[in-house]
Amino acid sequence: MVSKNQIKLVKSLHQKKYRNRHNLFVAEGIKVVSELVASDFKVNAVYSTDAEIEVGAAGLVELVSEVELKKMSALTAPNKVLGVFEIPKARKPDLTGWVLVLDDVRDPGNLGTIIRLCDWFGIEHLVCSLNTVDCYNPKTLQATMGSISRVNIGYTDLPTFLEGVPSDIYGAFMDGVSVYTKAMPESGILVMGNEANGVSKEVEALVSRKISIPQFGKNTTESLNVATATAILLNEIRRG
Amino acid sequence: MVSKNQIKLVKSLHQKKYRNRHNLFVAEGIKVVSELVASDFKVNAVYSTDAEIEVGAAGLVELVSEVELKKMSALTAPNKVLGVFEIPKARKPDLTGWVLVLDDVRDPGNLGTIIRLCDWFGIEHLVCSLNTVDCYNPKTLQATMGSISRVNIGYTDLPTFLEGVPSDIYGAFMDGVSVYTKAMPESGILVMGNEANGVSKEVEALVSRKISIPQFGKNTTESLNVATATAILLNEIRRG
Numbered sequence: 001m002v003s004k005n006q007i008k009l010v011k012s013l014h015q016k017k018y019r020n021r022h023n024l025f026v027a028e029g030i031k032v033v034s035e036l037v038a039s040d041f042k043v044n045a046v047y048s049t050d051a052e053i054e055v056g057a058a059g060l061v062e063l064v065s066e067v068e069l070k071k072m073s074a075l076t077a078p079n080k081v082l083g084v085f086e087i088p089k090a091r092k093p094d095l096t097g098w099v100l101v102l103d104d105v106r107d108p109g110n111l112g113t114i115i116r117l118c119d120w121f122g123i124e125h126l127v128c129s130l131n132t133v134d135c136y137n138p139k140t141l142q143a144t145m146g147s148i149s150r151v152n153i154g155y156t157d158l159p160t161f162l163e164g165v166p167s168d169i170y171g172a173f174m175d176g177v178s179v180y181t182k183a184m185p186e187s188g189i190l191v192m193g194n195e196a197n198g199v200s201k202e203v204e205a206l207v208s209r210k211i212s213i214p215q216f217g218k219n220t221t222e223s224l225n226v227a228t229a230t231a232i233l234l235n236e237i238r239r240g
Numbered sequence: 241m242v243s244k245n246q247i248k249l250v251k252s253l254h255q256k257k258y259r260n261r262h263n264l265f266v267a268e269g270i271k272v273v274s275e276l277v278a279s280d281f282k283v284n285a286v287y288s289t290d291a292e293i294e295v296g297a298a299g300l301v302e303l304v305s306e307v308e309l310k311k312m313s314a315l316t317a318p319n320k321v322l323g324v325f326e327i328p329k330a331r332k333p334d335l336t337g338w339v340l341v342l343d344d345v346r347d348p349g350n351l352g353t354i355i356r357l358c359d360w361f362g363i364e365h366l367v368c369s370l371n372t373v374d375c376y377n378p379k380t381l382q383a384t385m386g387s388i389s390r391v392n393i394g395y396t397d398l399p400t401f402l403e404g405v406p407s408d409i410y411g412a413f414m415d416g417v418s419v420y421t422k423a424m425p426e427s428g429i430l431v432m433g434n435e436a437n438g439v440s441k442e443v444e445a446l447v448s449r450k451i452s453i454p455q456f457g458k459n460t461t462e463s464l465n466v467a468t469a470t471a472i473l474l475n476e477i478r479r480g
Contacts, residue, residue: 109349113465120464122456143465150458180479216362216478218390224360224471225353225383231468232475238456239420
């Protein structure tokens with residue numbers, strides 16, 4: 001049986017402060033939990049309302065009641081299984097390929113979608129500014145559809161990181177050069193900015209190549225959503 | 241002063257049933273309301289808590305209290321201005337250019353993002369299956385960022401529509417031919433499927449060219465989100 005203290009701990013992990021304090025995060029749903037169990041992530045606990053559930057963590061699953069699961073869950077309709085995992089240490093990004101950098105992306109859904117895109121396009125390293133939303137936020141995790149287990153995500157001071165890289169630094173700007181003009185190289189850094197304000201001035205000063213996605217409509221749309229713009233630019237990088 | 245009946249009417253428009261009954265929909269926030277007022281959409285009413293607000297509908301704005309606005313709003317934090325507009329009749333799609341077709345896209349945010357993408361890429365006609373989420377859903381409207389005023393959106397029985405078009409019908413499928421293989425033509429139909437199930441069997445039978453977005457990761461990601469996949473394919477269409 002799950003103790004009151006365990007329930008309290010799991011619930012606290014919906015907040016970033018407690019995730020960082022305990023170095024743990026929560027994932028929900030059979031798909032995400034199974035993928036995390038099968039990955040290099042360290043399992044702390046798996047709770048389920050179904051004794052027969054198969055998440056690849058035989059012997060680890062603790063049976064809980066629906067009421068207990070609801071208490072631990074961040075979802076309005078909890079999804080049978082909830083896993084607690086250790087937050088992994090980010091590895092140093094490998095600069096021989098492409099690295100995606102996010103400058104203050106604030107929406108959890110956008111970050112989750114971007115992580116899923118990294119996985120699709122084989123971008124293994126994602127570097128986020130310190131003010132980018134936490135990737136272990138429940139809404140972000142939900143949007144990653146399990147792909148978080150295959151992307152190395154770190155948070156750091158961007159100017160310090162970018163000053164130290166030898167690669168060309170590309171950045172998405174409304175007034176950049178059309179991304180169609182020249183094929184993208186085999187490696188580099190791509191910086192995507194905040195939903196409302198784009199790339200910050202400090203980071204902009206370190207960008208060597210400003211690029212943009214051409215607009216074909218009536219020039220009245222102000223911008224693309226950051227996740228869809230990232231989709232288009234990662235596709236441009238990989239299509240060659 | 242706004243009457244109780246008016247408040248009741250506006251509130252009812254958050255539901256599709258009443259939008260269809262009254263042929264009206266609600267938009268919120270100064271940006272979206274201004275863009276709709278400036279467009280061909282017919283204004284039914286504009287309510288605001290700010291007498292000085294400028295939405296291009298001088299003389300039309302009815303002053304309401306914050307309590308009244310909150311009663312009419314679908315938002316937890318209402319945004320100063322709320323407009324009621326007539327649902328326009330969809331025009332017949334112009335088949336000399338590209339037309340985007342959605343086969344049961346269910347998530348309001350995805351539909352809104354796709355409408356914004358159509359606007360960016362100059363896709364003027366969007367044809368939705370009857371089970372696609374309503375484009376006048378408050379969450380969809382929010383995600384369009386005002387671009388709904390520049391895209392002609394219709395709902396129809398897809399097989400009937402597709403049987404009658406002379407254009408090539410492209411569809412996004414996991415097992416399609418890589419979209420990088422051949423440049424896309426100047427016109428055509430692009431069909432995007434449901435979030436979980438993709439394109440339906442009935443519609444699939446009418447697709448003449450199955451295309452896909454190549455995957456570069458470890459082949460473990462099951463699919464891309466429909467809005468990001470649409471972003472990539474519309475970019476492929478326009479980049480030539």
